[in-house]
Amino acid sequence: MNTHHYIISFDPKDSVENGLTMERAQALGLQFCKDNFPGHPAIVCTHPDGHNHSGNIHVHIVIGSIRTREVERKPYMQKPRDWLEGMKHSSTAQTMRHLRVEVMELCEGAGLYQIDLLNGSKERVSEAEYWARRRGQMKLDRENAALTAAGQPPKQKKFETVKDTLRKQISSVLYRATSFEDFSDRLMQQYGITVKESRGQLSYLPAGRTKFIRAHIIGDKFEKGLVLATLQENAERKRTIQFKPDRIGKLVDIQAKLKQGKGIGYERWAKKHNLKAMSQTLILLQEKGLLNEDALDQRIAELDTKFHESLTVVKDLETRMAENKSLRSHVAAYQQYRPLAQKLKSARHPVTFEEQHRTELTAYRTAVAYLKANNITKLPSPNKLEAEYAHLASEKTKFYEWYKEAKEELLKLKTAKQNVALFFREEEPVQQER
The missing domain is CATH 1.10.287 (Helix Hairpins)
Structure with a gap:
């Protein structure tokens, strides 16, 4: 008999932080199989780990391709072969989208971690970086276990690759900068990272490296289009904050500014600003009853x-x-x-x-x-x-x-x-x- 094989892989942290056990994962897998593959003979098996020893519980669902009975038609089913007896299971694009949504809702309902299965990951991790993470984390875990056994607190619990660190540093600047010039200056000033644009694409050069890392290699949000969109949102949000109606402006020391070389135009602006700020001040003190x-x-x-x-x-x-x-x-x-x-x-x-x-x-x-x-x-x-x-x-x-x-x-x-x-x-x- 021909079969179709599906795997639901849970986050390794679910077992420790969210109480996911083998029994609970098996029950979730059985219910998922019952809801989404009715009429098919099936085997549901749960494993505590994979070949790469990642520590994640995962459920294997193997179904027979031939449906043994007619089932109720669901919205995602396109043709009669999707619900009639004796027809083969078909993994169409609409079916796969439905299954991804079901997995996300399954994790959400069970209080488990999940990723966006519809739009993919915002970060791009190559196979080489994945294995570097695994080896680095295992080494760090052994070192931390030795430190803990010796009564010393570990300095770092999560291993980071060079690209992980780069992602974190760029993100910390990206959500504060309000223009591309500001973005570039902050990256260089805070982390020594150089950013350049070539042929409409961004590349980043971390301190200590000689070769630029292209944005699309480390993640979608670091590419030019999304970076510029984020910077624009930051600028608009900053303007909104600056013009909050309940904000009390600070008076400008006009005489001190004039001694520093400010001209007549600045003096006119400062007098208007001070008049508005003092009006806000008096209103506040009157409302609070604090004129004394x-x-x-x-x-x-x-x-x-x-x-x-x-x-x-x-x-x-x-x-x-x-x-x-x-x-x-x-x-x-x-x-x-x-x-x-x-x-x-x-x-x-x-x-x-x-x-x-x-x-x-x-x-x-x-x-x-x-x-x-x-x-x-x-x-x-x-x-x-x-x-x-x-x-x-x-x-x-x-x-x-x-x-x-x-x-x-x-x-x-x-x-x-x-x-x-x-x-x-x-x-x-x-x-x-x-």
């Missing part, structure tokens, strides 16, 4: 205290959330890979077994070292840890809102106080002349 200097100083002191106290609480909650997440990750790794570590003790060929399951055993040993370093002798309940994380996240949201409110009002009132001081300082020479 002592009341203004007292309110600024109160907001400053609230600002720093809220920020301290937010930082503390973030630290506790990170510790909770780390503990959950190590507990999940310990529970998942402990049976594998026990099998190693009785394996006939320990060295071979170790090599076949190096990633899982490294994760287990790292988890053991973490639990030992933190004096955890009894594993906490995953459900209890998740509930604690949710509570911490809720508290962080509340205090962060207080922090933002205090910061916003504090900045406005400090600007208003500076404006008032500068306004009266500017007025003194005028009053003396009169």
